[in-house]
Amino acid sequence: MSVTLNGATQVDKRIRLTPEILDYVLTCTEQPVPVQQWLIDATTALGQVAEMQVAHEQAVLFTLLAAASKAHRIVEVGTFTGYSALAFARGMPAEGVIDTYDITDKWSSTARRAWQEAGFADRIRQHIGPAADLLDQLPPEPAVGLVFIDADKVSYIRYWEQLVPRVVDNGLIIADNVLYAGEATSVHAEGNAAAIRTFNEHVRADDRVQAVMLPLADGLTIARKLPAGYRR
Numbered sequence: 231m232s233v234t235l236n237g238a239t240q241v242d243k244r245i246r247l248t249p250e251i252l253d254y255v256l257t258c259t260e261q262p263v264p265v266q267q268w269l270i271d272a273t274t275a276l277g278q279v280a281e282m283q284v285a286h287e288q289a290v291l292f293t294l295l296a297a298a299s300k301a302h303r304i305v306e307v308g309t310f311t312g313y314s315a316l317a318f319a320r321g322m323p324a325e326g327v328i329d330t331y332d333i334t335d336k337w338s339s340t341a342r343r344a345w346q347e348a349g350f351a352d353r354i355r356q357h358i359g360p361a362a363d364l365l366d367q368l369p370p371e372p373a374v375g376l377v378f379i380d381a382d383k384v385s386y387i388r389y390w391e392q393l394v395p396r397v398v399d400n401g402l403i404i405a406d407n408v409l410y411a412g413e414a415t416s417v418h419a420e421g422n423a424a425a426i427r428t429f430n431e432h433v434r435a436d437d438r439v440q441a442v443m444l445p446l447a448d449g450l451t452i453a454r455k456l457p458a459g460y461r462r
């Protein structure tokens with residue numbers, strides 16, 4: 231088997247994930263610590279909306295990326311019950327701060343309880359309101375080390391355009407649900423899936439970043455902001 235990438239043919243060593251392989255992958259990934267387990271349980275008890283919580287294996291990656299990037303300033307769009315913010319907080323440096331945005335405070339007390347329990351409540355600042363309006367109020371200078379976009383899908387491009395200029399050179403921009411249950415891969419995608427498909431094209435065409443899409447959970451794009459003058 232081979233795969234063609236931009237005209238070049240490479241041997242294809244990608245495996246197709248079966249449920250058994252996926253189970254094995256999850257078994258070999260760091261398991262939730264007690265406060266994470268508590269937050270998973272508290273969110274699951276909310277019913278159907280629990281599907282909005284990032285998958286645990288994504289959270290482990292977020293902790294690794296926050297630690298490896300040494301991001302002092304993290305901006306998150308889409309707080310929900312706080313699982314991803316907790317994951318970033320677990321990896322960020324001691325003086326790191328997270329600004330997280332959500333249109334509703336419906337789930338704030340659950341998030342805050344988990345952050346408190348984990349010892350991060352004073353370093354995670356919650357902002358309630360439409361994220362597009364609130365992000366406009368951020369200083370325009372590049373000062374953010376890591377961005378996570380995980381809110382309304384139709385606004386992803388807007389958030390991207392608001393935040394990429396505010397990210398430092400070599401900082402990271404991460405976006406969730408970029409496969410949208412696989413629907414975003416279809417030319418016939420509609421609604422949120424079509425919005426994600428347009429967002430993915432927007433990222434692909436953006437020469438300010440170097441991006442990789444990972445088939446992790448519902449699809450995750452990780453992009454690095456390229457320093458000015460970077461040569462591909």
Ligand SMILES: C[S@@+](CC[C@H](N)C(=O)[O-])C[C@H]1O[C@@H](n2cnc3c(N)ncnc32)[C@H](O)[C@@H]1O
Pocket residue numbers: 282283284307308309310311312313314315331332333334359360361362380381382385
């Ligand atoms: C997928 S959930 C976020 C999940 C969260 N990152 C986690 O790990 O649990 C999406 C969140 O975006 C919020 N949201 C939707 N539209 C928004 C908007 N226009 N501005 C800010 N937040 C919004 C929703 O209220 C919801 O809590």
